[in-house]
Structure formats: structure tokens, C-alpha cells
Amino acid sequence: MDNHSGVGVIDKASAILGALEQGPSTLAELVTTTHLARPTVHRLALALEHHHLVGRDSNGAFVLGRRFAQLAASVGEDRLVSAAQPVLTVLRDRTGESAQLYRPHGDQRICIAAADRPVGLRDSIPVGTTMTMTAGSAAQVLLAWEEPTRMHRGLAGARFTAAELEHVRAYGYAESAGERESGVSSVSAPVWGTAGTVIAAVSISGPIERLTAHPAGEHAESVMDAARQLSDVLRRTES
Structure with a gap:
């Protein structure tokens, strides 16, 4: 070329x-x-x-x-982003909390779609925001299925452990409370690509006072259901 x-x-x-x-x-x-x-x-x-x-x-x-994610969303060239918005909206309405979709981006993660809670206290993450891969339930999900070398490198300085990532793989979701930001809880689940790898994480996040320190008990199934829907969309569009 x-x-x-x-x-x-x-x-x-x-x-x-x-x-x-x-x-x-x-x-x-x-x-x-x-x-x-x-x-x-x-x-x-x-x-x-x-x-x-x-x-x-x-x-x-x-x-x-972050401009690349914004451009991809605006022209509708990213199938995942296009499919995500209605799924995240339903997830937000089902849980009453702000919903996000993250993709890995180097040694960080980037929010590529979001549906904010319309009123009251919320954890608002604008599309295009880059965030750490060393803390938060979405970071755990994106790292849990990485190949061993990258996983071990990612665990250096992380606020979660290898044992916690093993729990994520076993149960199919991650939760955190005050890990990324004081006073914020979250639950995340993996979106699987057609190559059998985790390509994104669906999350909800909000004040710990409302979500509690163990938000997965009430919300894990809803988050995993949203992640399954997006995984299914990707499989259908690739077939």
C-alpha cells in the first residue's frame, strides 16, 4: 500500500x-x-x-x-456502539443506575457508550472518557480473560488481586465499591467477540449509599443479561 x-x-x-x-x-x-x-x-x-x-x-x-470513539459513534460505523445504546438504556431503566460500555485502550479503558440516570445522584461517565485499568469492576472484567503475561502485568499496582479475577471468571461478573472512586459502586460483565475474546465490558455505577458495598447481589443478572445481548448482536452480524 x-x-x-x-x-x-x-x-x-x-x-x-x-x-x-x-x-x-x-x-x-x-x-x-x-x-x-x-x-x-x-x-x-x-x-x-x-x-x-x-x-x-x-x-x-x-x-x-477519544475523538476516534466519538467519530465512530457519530457515523454509526462501530456495530458495537450502534447496538449498545438501546441495550444500555434498557439496563439503566431496569436498574435505575447509569450504564456504560468500556473497551480496552492500551493500558487504560475508554467509555464508548453510556446511558445516564436522568435525575438524582449518579456516576456520569461521558463517552470518550479514558479510565484506569487498575481499579473498578470494568477493569477487572477486561483483565480477567487476558492472556497470562498481560494479566500479570496489569495486576501490578492494581487494587484487585489475581484471586478476585479468578472469581470474575468463575461467576461471569465483577463488582467493586470505592475501588475506582470513593463512594462509587459498580457491577460489570464481559461482552464476547466472535474470536472468543472479551472485547468490552458493560457496567452500571452509582453512589455506594444506593448501590451498597455489594451491588452484584441485586444487579449482576441484569448487567450480565445486557452483556449477553451485545455478544449475541456481534455473533449475528458476523455470521
Whole structure:
């Protein structure tokens, strides 16, 4: 494939974004991957960051920005996002809590769809928000079925343990209370892709005063049902 369009700055920006498709990269790594001069990579990466096409992870490395999830949702090219909105709306109405859908994004996770509780106290997570993979029930779900090396790396510094991830795999859901944010509880379940891997996590979250410290007892089945619906949609669209 010819990567040269004749417009140099576009070709260079495209090279940077292509490198970030493979995961987070430091400036030095982008220079090595793109074979561009360091000042050029730095200048273009900062410009792309200004437009939210590039972001930063918790370690300061460059990652693809939240604008890509927003664009995918707006044009309806992402089957999962397109299918998620009605499912999350039903989940919100069924549980009375804000519902979200997260995808892994380098060493973080990104909210790609959400249905907020309309009134009262709620845990509002705007679409495009990047969040930690070291805390919260969605992080547990996204890490629980990872291959061992990545899982062990993800557990370094995490607020949950390998034993807790084993529980997630055994029961098909995760719960947390005050793990990601003080005073917030959540329940999450996995969305399975056609390749037999977990590609996303469905969650509900809200104040611990309302959801309690063990929200799975009341809400795990509803969250797992929503995740199963999205998994089924993906299987149907791939067949």
C-alpha cells in the first residue's frame, strides 16, 4: 500500500496514528516506529493531542485520542456502539443506575457508550472518557480473560488481586465499591467477540449509599443479561 499521498504533513500524521494503533508509545518509540525526526513527531503529536486525535495514558505515553470513539459513534460505523445504546438504556431503566460500555485502550479503558440516570445522584461517565485499568469492576472484567503475561502485568499496582479475577471468571461478573472512586459502586460483565475474546465490558455505577458495598447481589443478572445481548448482536452480524 502506498503511504505517500503527496501531502507530507498528512502522511506524517497518519504514520503517527498508525503507530498508535498498536498501543501506547513514548515519543522515542514513535520516532523509531515512524522513522520521522524527533522534533517533527513531537510537534505533530502535540497538534493531534490538541484536537483529541491523540491522548495520553496514565504513564504519559501517547495513545489514540477519544475523538476516534466519538467519530465512530457519530457515523454509526462501530456495530458495537450502534447496538449498545438501546441495550444500555434498557439496563439503566431496569436498574435505575447509569450504564456504560468500556473497551480496552492500551493500558487504560475508554467509555464508548453510556446511558445516564436522568435525575438524582449518579456516576456520569461521558463517552470518550479514558479510565484506569487498575481499579473498578470494568477493569477487572477486561483483565480477567487476558492472556497470562498481560494479566500479570496489569495486576501490578492494581487494587484487585489475581484471586478476585479468578472469581470474575468463575461467576461471569465483577463488582467493586470505592475501588475506582470513593463512594462509587459498580457491577460489570464481559461482552464476547466472535474470536472468543472479551472485547468490552458493560457496567452500571452509582453512589455506594444506593448501590451498597455489594451491588452484584441485586444487579449482576441484569448487567450480565445486557452483556449477553451485545455478544449475541456481534455473533449475528458476523455470521
